[in-house]
Amino acid sequence: MTTNNDQDHLIPIDHPRYESLKYRHKIIEGMKALVVAEAGLIAHGRGECFDYMLGEKTNETAKDAIEAAVALLLTATHPVISVNGNTAALCPNELVDLSEIINAPLEINLFYRKEGRIEAIKKVLEEAGAKQILGLDELKMVEIEELSSNRRNVDPNGIKIADVVFVPLEDGDRTEALKKIGKKIVAVDLNPISRTSIWADITIVDNIVRVVPEMIKIAKKLKETDEKNLKNIIKRFDNKKNIQFSLNTIIKYTKKQKKKTFIKLKKKNKNQNLIK
Amino acid sequence: MTTNNDQDHLIPIDHPRYESLKYRHKIIEGMKALVVAEAGLIAHGRGECFDYMLGEKTNETAKDAIEAAVALLLTATHPVISVNGNTAALCPNELVDLSEIINAPLEINLFYRKEGRIEAIKKVLEEAGAKQILGLDELKMVEIEELSSNRRNVDPNGIKIADVVFVPLEDGDRTEALKKIGKKIVAVDLNPISRTSIWADITIVDNIVRVVPEMIKIAKKLKETDEKNLKNIIKRFDNKKNIQFSLNTIIKYTKKQKKKTFIKLKKKNKNQNLIK
Numbered sequence: 314m315t316t317n318n319d320q321d322h323l324i325p326i327d328h329p330r331y332e333s334l335k336y337r338h339k340i341i342e343g344m345k346a347l348v349v350a351e352a353g354l355i356a357h358g359r360g361e362c363f364d365y366m367l368g369e370k371t372n373e374t375a376k377d378a379i380e381a382a383v384a385l386l387l388t389a390t391h392p393v394i395s396v397n398g399n400t401a402a403l404c405p406n407e408l409v410d411l412s413e414i415i416n417a418p419l420e421i422n423l424f425y426r427k428e429g430r431i432e433a434i435k436k437v438l439e440e441a442g443a444k445q446i447l448g449l450d451e452l453k454m455v456e457i458e459e460l461s462s463n464r465r466n467v468d469p470n471g472i473k474i475a476d477v478v479f480v481p482l483e484d485g486d487r488t489e490a491l492k493k494i495g496k497k498i499v500a501v502d503l504n505p506i507s508r509t510s511i512w513a514d515i516t517i518v519d520n521i522v523r524v525v526p527e528m529i530k531i532a533k534k535l536k537e538t539d540e541k542n543l544k545n546i547i548k549r550f551d552n553k554k555n556i557q558f559s560l561n562t563i564i565k566y567t568k569k570q571k572k573k574t575f576i577k578l579k580k581k582n583k584n585q586n587l588i589k
Numbered sequence: 590m591t592t593n594n595d596q597d598h599l600i601p602i603d604h605p606r607y608e609s610l611k612y613r614h615k616i617i618e619g620m621k622a623l624v625v626a627e628a629g630l631i632a633h634g635r636g637e638c639f640d641y642m643l644g645e646k647t648n649e650t651a652k653d654a655i656e657a658a659v660a661l662l663l664t665a666t667h668p669v670i671s672v673n674g675n676t677a678a679l680c681p682n683e684l685v686d687l688s689e690i691i692n693a694p695l696e697i698n699l700f701y702r703k704e705g706r707i708e709a710i711k712k713v714l715e716e717a718g719a720k721q722i723l724g725l726d727e728l729k730m731v732e733i734e735e736l737s738s739n740r741r742n743v744d745p746n747g748i749k750i751a752d753v754v755f756v757p758l759e760d761g762d763r764t765e766a767l768k769k770i771g772k773k774i775v776a777v778d779l780n781p782i783s784r785t786s787i788w789a790d791i792t793i794v795d796n797i798v799r800v801v802p803e804m805i806k807i808a809k810k811l812k813e814t815d816e817k818n819l820k821n822i823i824k825r826f827d828n829k830k831n832i833q834f835s836l837n838t839i840i841k842y843t844k845k846q847k848k849k850t851f852i853k854l855k856k857k858n859k860n861q862n863l864i865k
Contacts (some may be wrong), residue, residue, distance in 0.1 A: 341627045351617045354627065358634020362780075366642075384824050409720040504638075511853055553854040560847040564840055570782050577787055578829040 333361060333369070336522055342400030347433035350425035353399045356482070363503035364520050366563045371527060374520035374558040381550035382479070382515045383415070383531045384543040389477035389497070392417035397424065400481045400521055401434045405441035407525035410448055412443070414532045417479065420447035420471035424484055425440040427474070447471035457490055465490075472496075480509070481521050488512045505559035516552055518559035605674070607645040609637060609645070612679055612798055619678030623709035626701035629675045634757070637778035640796050642839045647803060651795035658755070658775040658791045659691070659807045660819040665753035665773075668693035669723070672702065676757045676797055677710045681717035683801035688719070690808045693755065696723035696747035700719035700760055733766055741766075748772075757797050763782035764788045781835035792828055794835035 340357045343349035349357075371379075386392045396408060399420075412419050421434050431449060438446055447468040448454070454466035455473050467473050478491055481501035485508025491498055492512050500513035501521050510516045517524050535543060567580050616633045619625035625633075649654075661669045669695050672684060677697075688695050697710050707725060714722055723744040724730070730742035731749050743749050754767055757777035761784025767774055768788050776789035786792040793800050811819060845854050 337628065338632055340631065344627065351620065351630065354630035355613055355616065355634035355637065358631035358636075359638040360634070361631065362635040362638030456651065506850050511850065511857065553851070553858065556850060556854065557847060560843055560850070564843050564847075567836055567840050567843070571643075571833060574782050574787065574832060574836065576828070578832065581787065582829065 314376070317579045333364075337361070339401065339402050340505050341399060344504055346402075346437075347427065347429050348402045348437055349398040350423075350427065350430070352425060353402075357399060360482075360503045360520070363505075363563075365564050366505065366561065367518065367559070368566055369520070371519050371523045372559075375517055375524070375564075376527070377550060377553075378515055378517040378555050379519075379524060379527050380535075381547055382517055383528055383535050384546040385477055385497060385499060385515060386415045386417060386479060387532065387535055388540060388543050389417075389475075390515065391429040391475045392477045392479065393471045394419050394479045395419065395472065395481075395483070396421045396434065396438065397422065397447075397482055398430065398434060398568055401437045403522050404525050405437045405443075407529065409438060409443045411525055411529050411532065414536070416531055416542065418445050418447050418471055419443055420468050422448050422487075424487075457494060458492070480513075481524070483509045485509050485512070494586075505556050505563070510556060512553060516548065516556060609640075613637070616675065619674060622705065622713075623705050624678045624713055625674040626699075626703065626706070626711065628701060629673075633675060636758075636779045636796070639781075639839075642781065642842050643794065643835070644797070644838065644842055647795050647799050648835075648838055650831050650838075651793055651800070652803070653795040653826060654791055654828075654831050655795075655800060656807055656811075657802050657823055658699050658793055659804055659811055660822040661753055661773060661775060661791060662691045662693060662755060662817050663753075663808065663811055664816065664823070665693075665752045668753045668755065669747045669751040670695050671698045671748065671754055671756045671759070672696065672710065672714065672724075673698065673758055674706065674710060677713045679798055680801050681713045681719075683805065683834050683859075685714060685717045685719045687805050687808065690805055690812070694723050694747055695719055696744050698724055698743065698748065698763075700763075730740055733770060742845070756789075757800070759785045761785050761788070781832050781839070786832060790828060792832060 337357070340349055340354055344351065344354060392415060394408060394412055396419050400408060408419060419438060421431055423430060435446055435449060447470060451466065453469060455469045457465045457467055472478055475496060477497045477499065479499045480488060483500055483502070488498055488500060488509040489512050498513040499515045500509045501517045501519065501524050502510045503518060503520060504510060505518045510518065597699055613633065616630055620627065620630060668691060670684060670688055672695050676684060684695060695714060697707055700707060711722055723746060727742065729744045729745060733741045733743055748754055751772060753773045753775065755775045755790060756764060759776055759778070764774055764776060764785040765788050774789040775791045776785045777793045777795065777800050778786045779796060780786060781792070781793060781794045786794065
């Protein structure tokens, strides 16, 4: 057990939720380093909750979505990986590896701008080994007219010319805007009914920290196969079914918890002198 | 529409999620003012997600739980309201009003200690009109042996002698410890299967920002009735059923979303040139 007075280290290493708490710690440290926006912490908490209800593992439909996503990125002419603060804080090394394997540049694209944030994220990615990072020079950015927020500015050598954009942890407005200008979108979103999930061509309903390593693994394998096989994988994938299946997982999980909780509550009522 | 470059004001007032975003803003501002811990932002995000799946309204079972909670607090000899950073940031005025109406002191009790946090929360509560605040003088605190975290320290005039403790937004360890030393617990927790929810005598599965105003309303009414009526309300309430009903609400909500999403996805597929 290691506990001390630093609020971020209060949790013992043998804590049953250690894995989840480790990423929570990364997000908090990310905020202190300017990488993550304050609202990014709240978004992370929402994700934690959905992940919890999805059983905190990569289920079969997510695996299929990951395979289709990698196939789509590998067949793209100009694939781009859009990076925000939370993804940079959670899995910078994995993003850099994926970028190299699928030959897709990383583009920093933020909803919440703040003095020094782009530089902080650039530093994290460079420390993770990134050689080429787009979205750095604000003067060179071009606008996506469909979008009113800060994110309308995209790199002329990145998202602007991309045919497939990988947008982990995206906001709905931007996914919709990118779709409207004809991009194909691969999203990672733990909320299966978010606007991003609905608008994306391929929605990976899973935790980014599990998704990117799995994408790397699949990409290494699929790179060895031919274009026809990749196109077949894409063709077989049905995002409508994928989202429906993810919702089923939540329903099943909640039903299971209902049973388990009922047993716990009955036991507790027996053992304790309670109101009833 | 009001949008500007300050990240906390980026959201237009006519935004469909304005209400939720308003409280998100309060939590972020609370962190900047030291009232809320960094981990409190993540906890708020988790709450947002559960609230979303509960339909973002006070359902019938939550109303029953609120009524039973108020009845239990009104029949208590020493009721105490435990206040943490998130509750102080979200609804300080309502906490002070409730404290006066049910005649239960406010006790600041924090999981994440930090230089200046107790003072910051004290200031918020005092500005909201609080006359008596417990938990301020660390030298006078006594320990609950069952608990290892910072929260083991409680006020000798508050939680130590309380028979009923109202613990909104509590962590599981503490709820369990308070139960073990014989306190009756009223909890507010949007997660119906958290340890707090399971251990509490009365679990209000609802958003604190809706719960406290409702408690005030019910308390005004119940104060006029006799002890026998209050005891009947408590006796009628079944927390096991309450939690099961809350889980049913999540299941129903997800099923409904599944239908709605299916229609949306079918429509989208028709209108767009997508992968499939």
